[in-house]
Amino acid sequence: MKDLDIAEVAGRSGVPASTLRFYEEKGLIASIGRRGLRRLFDPGVLERLTLIALGRTAGFTLEEIAAMFAPDGRPRIDRKKLATRAEALDKTIRDMSALRDGLRHAAACPAPSHLECPSFRRLLRAAAVGIIRAPRKMPTRQRLRIHPAASRS
Amino acid sequence: MKDLDIAEVAGRSGVPASTLRFYEEKGLIASIGRRGLRRLFDPGVLERLTLIALGRTAGFTLEEIAAMFAPDGRPRIDRKKLATRAEALDKTIRDMSALRDGLRHAAACPAPSHLECPSFRRLLRAAAVGIIRAPRKMPTRQRLRIHPAASRS
DNA sequence: CTGCCACTTCAAGTCCAGTTGAGGTCAAGG
DNA sequence: CCTTGACCTCAACTGGACTTGAAGTGGCAG
Numbered sequence: 001m002k003d004l005d006i007a008e009v010a011g012r013s014g015v016p017a018s019t020l021r022f023y024e025e026k027g028l029i030a031s032i033g034r035r036g037l038r039r040l041f042d043p044g045v046l047e048r049l050t051l052i053a054l055g056r057t058a059g060f061t062l063e064e065i066a067a068m069f070a071p072d073g074r075p076r077i078d079r080k081k082l083a084t085r086a087e088a089l090d091k092t093i094r095d096m097s098a099l100r101d102g103l104r105h106a107a108a109c110p111a112p113s114h115l116e117c118p119s120f121r122r123l124l125r126a127a128a129v130g131i132i133r134a135p136r137k138m139p140t141r142q143r144l145r146i147h148p149a150a151s152r153s
Numbered sequence: 154m155k156d157l158d159i160a161e162v163a164g165r166s167g168v169p170a171s172t173l174r175f176y177e178e179k180g181l182i183a184s185i186g187r188r189g190l191r192r193l194f195d196p197g198v199l200e201r202l203t204l205i206a207l208g209r210t211a212g213f214t215l216e217e218i219a220a221m222f223a224p225d226g227r228p229r230i231d232r233k234k235l236a237t238r239a240e241a242l243d244k245t246i247r248d249m250s251a252l253r254d255g256l257r258h259a260a261a262c263p264a265p266s267h268l269e270c271p272s273f274r275r276l277l278r279a280a281a282v283g284i285i286r287a288p289r290k291m292p293t294r295q296r297l298r299i300h301p302a303a304s305r306s
Numbered sequence: 307c308t309g310c311c312a313c314t315t316c317a318a319g320t321c322c323a324g325t326t327g328a329g330g331t332c333a334a335g336g
Numbered sequence: 337c338c339t340t341g342a343c344c345t346c347a348a349c350t351g352g353a354c355t356t357g358a359a360g361t362g363g364c365a366g
Contacts, residue, residue: 006342006343016324017343018325018326019325022323022325026323034344035333036331036332036333037330037333037343038332038342039343039344046281047268054252054255057248057252058249061321062322062323063322075266079259079260080260082257083256083260086253086256086257086260089249089252089253090253092249093246093249093250096245096246099210099211100239100246103211103238103239104236104239106230106232106235107239115200123207124200124204128203158313169355171354171356172353174315175354175355179353189313189314189363190314190361190362190363191312191362191363192314209353214353
């Protein structure tokens with residue numbers, strides 16, 4: 001397969017060129033050469049980017065992800081770390097599921113104020129143990145832009 | 154119920170005093186007076202903090218959360234926004250579930266390199282459609298400290 | 307009455323993951 | 337040959353959510 005220049009990688013992966021340069025700087029990906037100034041990448045970089053995206057979704061920092069690639073570039077993954085993260089993910093999933101149900105209920109609930117709705121109060125009580133007590137530093141930055149273009153007001 | 158000073162609120166909620174001041178500055182909570190310099194809070198602030206934590210877990214920004222409280226301080230919640238967020242949450246949950254399963258498999262898989270494991274490759278392919286193509290701006294910053302250092306009860 | 311010390315303010319700093327801007331280069335098309 | 341424009345570098349900036357540090361204050365135990 002032919003090498004890809006940065007624009008092609010950006011196009012195929014959806015990852016902006018600025019981010020690709022940033023990732024290279026951080027050692028997350030490597031360009032295989034240049035054509036003029038232009039970086040050239042091995043097509044395998046696309047798989048690598050997928051792995052990076054996966055790692056980010058799992059909650060690893062870029063630094064941790066970088067550490068998961070052996071110097072030869074192949075994923076060298078710490079199984080214990082993976083299992084630990086799977087557990088954390090599982091807890092987050094459970095919290096989020098409860099929350100999703102709570103949101104759905106709140107969206108449909110006819111009580112004048114949510115604070116007067118028993119289901120909502122149940123959610124609050126559950127949250128008080130599960131969430132309040134824990135979060136310190138866990139933003140869960142869900143910037144999942146539902147409408148990527150909408151926000152211009 | 155007696156009013157709580159900032160240290161009591163911090164103690165009961167697990168939210169650091171600095172964060173409480175920060176939240177007050179942002180209009181997310183309000184102190185009800187002072188004893189000397191010390192802020193005093195209505196005990197209801199604890200419920201409010203739970204609501205805030207909930208909102209953060211759901212992926213709302215502090216600003217969005219602030220907007221969900223009516224000037225009178227009671228939650229005035231936009232049902233459409235809630236439903237939308239529930240959908241987003243649901244998608245995140247689905248993504249994370251697939252990922253959790255993938256992680257569990259990877260942690261147990263005996264293949265020499267994960268890239269050679271068919272299940273892992275399946276996960277990669279799924280991610281390539283679901284994640285790579287989408288993410289732009291959706292970090293999901295799971296700084297879920299697994300061991301929150303167990304603050305006092 | 308005095309001193310302690312947990313609180314106060316305000317500004318600045320931190321962290322993560324990028325993005326943006328100014329100024330520069332160079333392969334290719336006309 | 338010359339222009340074009342997509343790429344290059346490097347530094348600085350962004351945003352969100354806090355945290356930290358210096359300097360000040362005041363309620364309360366002794």
